Amino acid sequence: MPFDPPKNPRSMDAVLEMMRRLRDPEGGCPWDLEQTSASIAPYCIEEAYEVVDAIENGTDADLAGELGDLLLQVVFHAQMAEDRGAFTFADVCEALVTKMVRRHPHVFADGEERDAEGQTRAWEVIKAQERAEKGEDESALSGVPVGLPAFTRAEKLGKRASRAGFDWTERRDVLAKVREETDEIEEALDGDPDHLASEVGDLLFACAMLTRKLGLQGETVLRAANAKFERRFSHLEASAEAAGRPMDDHSLEELEAYWTDAKAKGL
Numbered sequence: 001m002p003f004d005p006p007k008n009p010r011s012m013d014a015v016l017e018m019m020r021r022l023r024d025p026e027g028g029c030p031w032d033l034e035q036t037s038a039s040i041a042p043y044c045i046e047e048a049y050e051v052v053d054a055i056e057n058g059t060d061a062d063l064a065g066e067l068g069d070l071l072l073q074v075v076f077h078a079q080m081a082e083d084r085g086a087f088t089f090a091d092v093c094e095a096l097v098t099k100m101v102r103r104h105p106h107v108f109a110d111g112e113e114r115d116a117e118g119q120t121r122a123w124e125v126i127k128a129q130e131r132a133e134k135g136e137d138e139s140a141l142s143g144v145p146v147g148l149p150a151f152t153r154a155e156k157l158g159k160r161a162s163r164a165g166f167d168w169t170e171r172r173d174v175l176a177k178v179r180e181e182t183d184e185i186e187e188a189l190d191g192d193p194d195h196l197a198s199e200v201g202d203l204l205f206a207c208a209m210l211t212r213k214l215g216l217q218g219e220t221v222l223r224a225a226n227a228k229f230e231r232r233f234s235h236l237e238a239s240a241e242a243a244g245r246p247m248d249d250h251s252l253e254e255l256e257a258y259w260t261d262a263k264a265k266g267l
Contacts (some may be wrong), residue, residue, distance in 0.1 A: 003100060006018055015071065015072075015075055016075060016079075016089055019072075019075045019076060019078075019079045022079075023079050023083060025078070032076075034040075035076070036080065037077050037078070037080055037081075040073065040076060040077070043073055044073045045070045045098070045147075047070045047072075047073055048064065048070060050066045050069065050070075051063070051065075051066045051067060052172070054066040056223070057162055068147050070093075074089075074092065075089060078091075084125055102126065103126050108159075109144055140160045140161065140163065140164040141160050141161065144156045144157055144160065149219060150204075150220065151204070151208050151218045151219060151222065152217075152219050154204070154208035154218075155208045155209075155211060155212045155217075156203050158208060158209045158212045159212060167213075168209070168213065171210075171213045171214060174206070174209050174210045174213045175210060177206045177209070177210075178203065178206045178207060178210055180206075181199065181202045181203040181206045182203060184199045184202070184203075185199045185200060185203060228267070231262070231267040232259060232262040232263065232267050235258065235259075235261070235262035235267050236255060236258040236259055236262060239258040239261065240255070242260065
């Protein structure tokens, strides 16, 4: 017998009840019942990126919808944990509130007032203390999630190393490192493929250090570059169509001219 929809869809209780019904062994959804935390883990990453896309390119309604999809991942994992007797959504909430109170003593206790920069430094100190209490590795680099996008993780590793005193002094020094890595790639072009791949990796890591040192977020910068490439390539395709010939019937010089025109138009 089918369930009735939640009476008040605007409440958190309705969200949790919906998830319980989806996972109900008697009348739930077969697909939802088959899932495990491991099987749906990729969706967490996907939904988080869709939230970012809605922030950058969508409307407030788009953002509300994507945040709902991300929230679904949280309650889905919590319900599966409850089903196996591990923890509940209430435990998730308690862990979150406890952690945020502990990391904001200047708000919830008698800690000294801080500006944003001071809070960032204090946040890292508190996180290091938490890792030590758990008996985790005391390396300055420990605790940076392996599952992060590689470019973002590189920036975080560099930031951790910088706090430990290992960093370039000037931004131009990092740019020099980028040039050094490109030279090493050129030297490796006709050699061992594994060595070439290693050198390309070094270049990408150096670029991550450059964005960090410039105060930029590499993923944001690269997303903007991707969008710019798409705009200019679309102009190139439209120009080729207007010329009455398919792109592969154009010379590279002609396509370069269309590309230059796209840049001149500010695309």
